[in-house]
């Protein structure tokens with residue numbers, strides 16, 4: 001989009017061209033759709049012209065037909081070989097480049113299934129980021145295991161591999177890096193760490209469908225990769241999840257763990273069930289049908305998001321006090337979230353003030369994960385009869401004392417999030433966001449005063 005033309009279009013809609021020329025407004029600096037000197041909406045100015053992207057979830061078009069087929073087939077459950085769920089899990093694994101894929105009921109159960117396949121249990125520890133959705137922690141607690149938090153890197157928002165290494169001890173049984181926002185952790189560092197300390201890596205790729213590390217898809221590099229297809233996700237089935245692995249033995253173990261170790265067609269005696277720690281985490285045929293309809297569209301959408309996000313970062317990076325999430329070299333984000341930090345001393349407004357001002361412009365944005373007392377949360381979760389049996393007060397005191405998360409707490413005060421569908425809007429909307437942030441910064445003292 002030609003920025004000069006944008007500006008002319010905008011002015012033509014608001015002034016006659018003759019009066020615009022008379023005011024010599026074309027010679028002032030231009031920033032996409034609005035003038036950096038114009039009044040922000042929060043101070044009573046006109047809101048920017050902004051399209052927040054398509055309604056989400058989007059419709060691929062053939063969902064109703066596929067759902068009707070499942071309905072009429074009466075095969076509403078997971079089904080056999082050619083069922084939509086089994087076809088979906090195979091197609092998903094193939095698209096991402098993994099040998100085995102298993103569809104499950106959610107991202108949370110994908111993580112639980114993966115940990116269960118690793119015989120993860122009471123007293124074990126897994127290293128995880130504090131900057132994540134609570135499911136990354138609860139999947140560990142569900143096994144009466146201990147989540148061990150290591151701090152994040154402030155620039156990339158990701159679990160820092162060297163800090164993760166510092167927290168490894170004889171109880172550590174897994175590394176659980178989360179590709180937060182859909183952007184990769186430093187996978188080279190985690191793969192090396194896993195190898196060096198002989199630890200399996202469970203990638204929480206719940207936000208990272210189609211994200212990449214050096215040409216390989218996220219969720220296919222570790223021992224097991226877990227995905228979520230919950231309503232907000234880039235590939236969405238309402239609810240749903242997938243576990244990927246290249247390891248045949250683990251593929252059987254996840255299959256068993258998600259369906260009581262049931263051997264199909266082997267009768268109803270107890271011999272039909274392999275004795276494994278298992279549950280029912282099966283995906284239904286309806287979820288499989290919707291996901292099969294959506295799957296062909298995710299590669300194109302991932303490209304659009306990536307193009308828009310990189311462009312938006314190039315604009316925002318130029319504004320003092322604005323720090324877009326850095327993507328590690330060799331990585332490509334799935335852009336489930338577009339995240340940046342606001343440093344108040346440089347920007348002139350706090351993160352929360354900027355959010356109010358951006359929302360007044362009609363730009364959906366969000367503060368994201370809040371600062372929290374993770375160790376208190378875990379202590380309360382384990383303060384049960386079984387939890388007290390596994391964890392002594394001394395062990396938890398020691399674990400808590402070693403937990404230090406200054407970057408996490410800072411990030412929760414500085415981060416701003418946009419949602420993935422905003423990156424599917426036409427490119428000029430990235431200009432519009434940057435315009436809005438620029439004009440808000442220009443009037444920061446006035447805005448601060450107005451909001452105080």
Ligand SMILES: Cc1ncc(COP(=O)(O)O)c(C=O)c1O
Pocket residue numbers: 106107108109132133135136178204206207227228229230239240241
């Ligand atoms: C990082 C992360 N891990 C795990 C999950 C859990 O996925 P689900 O909601 O499908 O159970 C989510 C979903 O929001 C997530 O964002």
